[in-house]
Amino acid sequence: MNAEATRPWLHGLLELCLLGLLGAQRDYGLSLSGRLADAGLGDVPGGTLYPALLRLETTGLVRSQREPSTSGPPRKYFELTEDGRDALEGLRAEWRTFSRSINTVLGAEARR
Amino acid sequence: MSDWSANFRHALTERGLDPARIDQLDCDALEQAADHGLAPEQVFGPATVYADRVARALRCPAAAPLPAQGEPGCALRLTGVSKRYGRRQVLRDVSLEVREGELVAVVGANGCGKSTLLQICAGTIRPSSGTVERVAHVGYVPQTGGTAELLTPVEHFQLFAAARSDSRGRGVAIGTQLATSLGWRPPASQPAGQLSGGTRQKLNVVLGELSRPDLLLLDEPYQGFDYGAYVDLWAQIDRWRETGAAVLIVTHMLGELHRVDRVVELDAPKDC
Numbered sequence: 596m597n598a599e600a601t602r603p604w605l606h607g608l609l610e611l612c613l614l615g616l617l618g619a620q621r622d623y624g625l626s627l628s629g630r631l632a633d634a635g636l637g638d639v640p641g642g643t644l645y646p647a648l649l650r651l652e653t654t655g656l657v658r659s660q661r662e663p664s665t666s667g668p669p670r671k672y673f674e675l676t677e678d679g680r681d682a683l684e685g686l687r688a689e690w691r692t693f694s695r696s697i698n699t700v701l702g703a704e705a706r707r
Numbered sequence: 708m709s710d711w712s713a714n715f716r717h718a719l720t721e722r723g724l725d726p727a728r729i730d731q732l733d734c735d736a737l738e739q740a741a742d743h744g745l746a747p748e749q750v751f752g753p754a755t756v757y758a759d760r761v762a763r764a765l766r767c768p769a770a771a772p773l774p775a776q777g778e779p780g781c782a783l784r785l786t787g788v789s790k791r792y793g794r795r796q797v798l799r800d801v802s803l804e805v806r807e808g809e810l811v812a813v814v815g816a817n818g819c820g821k822s823t824l825l826q827i828c829a830g831t832i833r834p835s836s837g838t839v840e841r842v843a844h845v846g847y848v849p850q851t852g853g854t855a856e857l858l859t860p861v862e863h864f865q866l867f868a869a870a871r872s873d874s875r876g877r878g879v880a881i882g883t884q885l886a887t888s889l890g891w892r893p894p895a896s897q898p899a900g901q902l903s904g905g906t907r908q909k910l911n912v913v914l915g916e917l918s919r920p921d922l923l924l925l926d927e928p929y930q931g932f933d934y935g936a937y938v939d940l941w942a943q944i945d946r947w948r949e950t951g952a953a954v955l956i957v958t959h960m961l962g963e964l965h966r967v968d969r970v971v972e973l974d975a976p977k978d979c
Contacts, residue, residue, distance in 0.1 A: 625739070625743055641751045646757075646763070650764040664742075669738060671739065
């Protein structure tokens with residue numbers, strides 16, 4: 596799927612994706628946007644990515660820390676809090692159920 | 708300082724953020740843009756738009772909703788309420804109930820009596836027949852009016868606090884905090900009469916909530932709001948509900964009805 600096609604889907608799911616990526620490893624903005632692109636989710640604009648990270652921080656699911664970088668200015672690293680890990684676990688289960696239902700409705704499961 | 712940075716800082720200031728937080732957000736943005744190897748404009752888009760998103764991201768409720776405790780009580784109950792002005796029947800036999808922690812919307816054609824219904828709930832007019840039962844502590848945000856032209860926002864906060872025998876200082880502190888959550892910083896010396904329509908309506912919303920009422924009556928409360936404030940208001944309504952307040956809102960924003968617990972539809976006027 597190209598970036599144009601993924602954008603409306605990703606709209607409500609970006610925070611879930613970020614929780615997933617941060618669940619795998621702590622990371623900074625530029626690298627997160629690279630990992631989203633590598634996963635086939637297209638280029639997420641900074642104007643969308645960074646406010647989503649701030650929102651996760653405000654709701655206490657993520658915390659951040661500035662660290663010096665060898666290659667340039669200091670970087671803000673994000674990582675999951677305990678609440679963030681709990682939220683990820685719950686949302687992952689919800690997503691599995693939901694996506695299974697959608698697949699059933701679309702007939703994807705039957706054809707496979 | 709680049710223009711982007713100056714615009715970003717200005718927009719955050721307008722949205723009521725404190726200077727230390729603004730320094731930090733500006734510094735973050737510039738460093739993140741440098742990390743991308745691009746100008747801030749290219750990474751984040753226009754500074755004002757980005758500032759609005761950032762300010763909204765920072766206003767997410769941090770606290771989890773209170774756990775529900777038993778069956779919620781009834782905050783408002785209308786039974787067979789009718790209202791006529793002379794021969795004109797405005798409301799006919801309306802019954803509705805709003806429980807604590809519930810958001811109920813009133814919809815219907817123009818002129819079907821939505822505002823009249825809310826005034827009856829607020830107790831500013833009497834129904835021709837039927838009964839109104841409600842909790843004592845009510846906040847009412849009328850569609851227009853509700854503010855005094857010559858008083859500043861801060862004087863409004865003091866007046867409304869005094870009316871509930873609350874300390875004036877506390878009224879001002881809470882009022883200012885509520886204004887910030889709508890992305891508004893009340894001006895120190897401007898009387899309400901000189902505020903724009905949208906800003907005066909924000910003052911109205913703050914006054915409605917100022918005393919933490921158990922029941923909030925909102926009559927199209929977002930007239931003249933910019934989009935950011937409109938989104939903030941719905942977020943704020945969610946928070947009121949989560950803390951157990953009952954909310955009755957007159958709205959024609961049908962796109963927001965997925966947020967409400969129930970919709971009450973009033974019949975279209977018959978004789979016009």
